[in-house]
Amino acid sequence: MEIVIRSTPDEVASTVADIVERSVRAGPTTLGLATGSSPLGSYRELIRRHHDDGLDFSSARVFLLDEYVGLPKSHEQSYFSVIRSEFVDRxxxxxxxxxxxxxxxxxxxxEAARYDAAIAAAGGIDVQLLGIGSDGHIGFNEPGSSLTSRTRIKTLTEQTRLDNASFFGSVDDVPHHVLTQGLGTIGEARHLVLVAVGAGKADAIAAAVEGPLTAFCPASVLxxxxxxxVVVDEAAAGRLALADYYRYALRHKPTWQQF
Known part of the structure; x- marks a missing residue:
């Protein structure tokens, strides 16, 4: 696992965009995309590179991490609609x-079994972007999720529903259930890129990177x-005990070694 600490959220977005761009320019690629606030800056930077630098996504394929149970794809808060408006349609x-x-x-x-089979039939995911919840979840694998789980239905914690209430207007409108890629499914991607910005993610990042491997912090499976x-800004890196070493290792990273 490589920990990349950047000074600002904009630098985080640029680093993540570099990883995605390299995969896209290498030839037909399959991307795994996450929704939520963490990857938004990276999507904006990739959109800019498409318009300004001619970055071509026409041969790329995309699989989403998760979806709310009960919402049609046309619902403005379905993750299918969100990723289209935030990235794909731009x-x-x-x-x-x-x-x-x-x-x-x-x-x-x-449906969950079909989705895992579709990912496999596409040759697997080359680069999977991930956010992280304040409780350490990735995708919607809440604490207690099996570290080898497959795509399946999950019940959201009340905290996750509260965290997402701002998108719906009221917590009462947030579904209780989701379909999500499992930790085992996510782990089959060739490159996992976890993005986090802000002090609110500092405890979760420290637990995922430096804590024990445990279902209590699903992101620790990385x-x-x-x-x-793992690409974070200084605020999200605030609880890392080995932050100085991660910065040192990055400064001395061999020029031939890519993220």
Missing amino acids: VDLDPDRLHGLDGRAHDLAA QLHRHAT
Whole structure:
């Protein structure tokens, strides 16, 4: 696991965009995209590079991390709609190459199995972007999730529902259930990129990076991954005991070694 500490959220966004751009320019790529506040700056930077630098997403394929149960894809707060408005519709990515879970599927277990099979049939995910919740969740794998879990239905904690209430107007309107890629599914991506900014994520980042490997902090599963990059600003790095070492290692990173 590599920990990259940047001075500002804009520098975090640029670093993450560099990773995605490298994958896109290398040829047809499959991206795993997350919603939420953490990756927004990276999406804005990628949109800028598309318009200003000609970054071409036309051959890319996208799979989403999760979806609310009960919301149609057309709902403004469905993650399918959110990722379209925040990113896909603002670059040249073919909407037919955007894949999400159907939160209104009649058989949710079958929908989850279909989704895992679709990711496998696409050759797996090359770069998976991840945010992190204040309780250490990634995707919607809440504390207590199996570290080898597959895509499935999960019940949101009340804290997660409260965290998302601002998007809906009221916590009463936030669904109680989601379909989410499991930690085992996420771990099959070739490169995991976890993004966090702000002091509110500092405890979760410290637990994920330097705490024990435990289902109590689902993001700690990144410690097992062969290629995981954690990109944070100074505020989100505020509780890291080895922050000075991470900065030192980054300064002395070999020029040939990529993130």
